[in-house]
Every structure is written in structure tokens, then in C-alpha cells.
Amino acid sequence: MLPLVTQNMVALPGMDLQWIVTGLLQYLVASLRIGAFMISSPMFGARWMPLQIRIIMSFMLAMSVAGHVQPIDVNIITSLPGIVIMASEITIGLAAGLILTIWFAGALLAGEKIASTAGLGFAAQVDPSTGGQTPVVSQILYLFLTVIFLSLDGHLLVISIMLKSYSIMPLGHVPDMGVLVEAGISAAGSMFFVGAIIMLPVVIVLLMINVSIGVITRSAPQLNLFSFGFPISMLGVFIVLYFSAGTLSSNMSDLVFNAIGDVQTMMENLANG
Numbered sequence: 001m002l003p004l005v006t007q008n009m010v011a012l013p014g015m016d017l018q019w020i021v022t023g024l025l026q027y028l029v030a031s032l033r034i035g036a037f038m039i040s041s042p043m044f045g046a047r048w049m050p051l052q053i054r055i056i057m058s059f060m061l062a063m064s065v066a067g068h069v070q071p072i073d074v075n076i077i078t079s080l081p082g083i084v085i086m087a088s089e090i091t092i093g094l095a096a097g098l099i100l101t102i103w104f105a106g107a108l109l110a111g112e113k114i115a116s117t118a119g120l121g122f123a124a125q126v127d128p129s130t131g132g133q134t135p136v137v138s139q140i141l142y143l144f145l146t147v148i149f150l151s152l153d154g155h156l157l158v159i160s161i162m163l164k165s166y167s168i169m170p171l172g173h174v175p176d177m178g179v180l181v182e183a184g185i186s187a188a189g190s191m192f193f194v195g196a197i198i199m200l201p202v203v204i205v206l207l208m209i210n211v212s213i214g215v216i217t218r219s220a221p222q223l224n225l226f227s228f229g230f231p232i233s234m235l236g237v238f239i240v241l242y243f244s245a246g247t248l249s250s251n252m253s254d255l256v257f258n259a260i261g262d263v264q265t266m267m268e269n270l271a272n273g
Contacts, residue, residue: 029171030069031062032086036093037162042104043146043155045097061159065166072171085172092169092270095180096162096263102187103259106194107145107252111138113199117206118237119230137237141198145252154256161264168271175270183266190262194255198248202240209236 035058038044044054076082114120115135149155169175209232241248 026069026072027062027066029072029086029089030066030166031058032089033093033165034058034061034065034162036090037097037158038093040094040097040101041158042097042101043149045101061163065163069166070170084174088174089171091180092165092173092175093162095175095183095266096158096165099183099187099263099266100158100259102184102191103194103255103262104142104145104149106191106255107141107198108134108138109191109195110198111135111141113195114202114206114237117199117203118233120234120237137241140241141248144248145255148249148252149256152253152256154260157260158263161260161267165267165271168267173271179266179269183262183269187259187262190258194251198251201244201247202237205236205240206233209233 035055038054038058043049044057072082072085076085112135115137118137120135120137213232
């Protein structure tokens with residue numbers, strides 16, 4: 001009687017749930033790379049972006065690639081090689097997001113140098129993206145860059161690169177740390193170069209204004225430097241920024257495309273390396 005009852009229990013529908021556990025493990029591993037990118041990227045990983053939205057976007061994007069990636073044995077996932085696979089997936093996603101973040105920090109660097117040169121360094125408030133104290137000029141430039149990034153569909157391009165990375169780097173691909181370090185150093189150098197390009201026209205105009213103010217105060221010592229020099233410097237900065245909006249938009253468009261190209265190049269080097 002007991003063998004008959006056991007046979008009937010095995011034959012009951014819905015009792016074998018092993019395939020659900022296997023599918024969930026495959027799905028979670030496939031979502032690690034895109035989830036890490038969502039956390040570390042400049043716009044998706046901002047502090048003002050709710051964590052629930054990032055989690056939902058990560059799982060929804062992983063759903064589109066989970067059925068196309070090569071499945072991994074459950075025994076491998078739950079063992080020490082599985083930890084290496086998950087760490088590799090997180091590393092690839094974090095590296096892609098950090099490359100974009102470093103490139104975008106060029107606008108913050110330029111705004112900080114412009115503010116300190118013009119005497120606007122005291123005009124700082126909490127940055128909603130990073131949570132730190134940044135000058136208002138830096139936030140204006142960063143918001144300008146974010147608008148250009150969205151208007152050029154940069155967010156769709158980087159998501160497309162991350163989804164295509166699953167085809168050139170399947171699950172379990174161990175990245176070359178030398179390629180990641182080289183990409184980070186190159187992005188850091190590009191950040192300083194972009195910041196210098198953005199702030200150079202404004203700094204040159206401020207230098208000319210300061211030289212003119214110095215000549216005036218030297219010829220008329222009774223004039224107070226802070227009574228008219230400080231307002232002229234502030235007005236000069238805003239006037240230059242206003243008239244250079246077109247040039248700034250062109251430079252920031254190049255910054256967006258170069259940043260996206262840098263991420264794509266890193267992915268190709270990781271796949272070939």
C-alpha cells in the first residue's frame with residue numbers, strides 16, 4: 001500500500017518545482033551585470049532615482065536576455081566557481097557604469113573650477129545625484145549634460161551596449177583586470193581634458209576681467225576692489241555661459257558620444273582579451 005501512495009504523490013501535478021528553482025537561479029545570475037550597471041551609472045544610479053525603480057528596470061532588462069544566454073549548471077552556480085562567475089558579472093557592470101560616471105564628472109570638475117575662479121565657490125548646495133556639496137555652477141553644467149544625454153538617446157545606447165555584451169561575453173566570462181584598469185585610467189585622463197576644454201573659455205574671460213580690474217584699481221586706488229570687482233566677475237561668468245551655450249552643447253554632445261564609445265571599446269577589449 002505504501003509504494004502505491006508514494007507513486008501517486010510523485011505523479012501529482014505541481015509537485016516537481018526543481019525547474020522553477022533552476023530558472024530563478026539562471027535569471028538572477030543574468031541580472032547581475034545589468035543590475036550592477038544600473039547602480040553605478042551616472043543617471044540610473046543617482047540618489048534621486050528610487051531603489052525600487054532601479055530594481056524593476058534591472059529585472060525587466062534581464063528578462064529580455066535571460067532566455068538567450070547560455071544556461072549554467074545549478075551545481076556550478078552553488079559552488080565556488082559560481083561565486084567567481086557572479087563576481088565577474090558584477091565587475092563588468094560596475095566597470096561600465098563607472099566609466100560613464102568618470103566621463104560625466106568632467107562637467108562637475110569644470111563647474112567647480114569656474115566657480116572657484118569667479119568667487120562663486122561659496123554658492124554650494126547638496127547635489128541630488130551624489131549627495132555631496134557642489135557649487136551651483138557645477139550642478140547647472142551637470143543638469144545641462146544630463147538633458148543632452150537624454151535628448152541624444154544616450155541612455156538607450158548604453159543599455160543596448162549592455163544587452164549586446166551578453167552575446168560577446170557570455171555568462172561566466174572572467175574579465176581581464178588589466179583592461180579594466182586601463183579603461184579607468186583613460187577615462188580619468190579624458191575627464192580632466194574635458195573639464196579643461198569646458199572651463200577654458202570662461203577662465204580666459206575671467207582672467208581678462210581680473211587684469212582689467214587690477215589696472216583700474218592700480219590707477220585709482222580709492223576704488224574698493226570688492227565693491228565693483230566681485231559683481232563684475234560674477235556677471236562676466238553668467239554672460240559668458242549664456243553666450244557659450246551653443247558651444248557647450250556641442251562639446252557636451254561630443255562628451256556623451258565619446259563616453260559611450262569608450263564603454264563600447266572596453267566591452268570589445270574585454271571580449272577579445
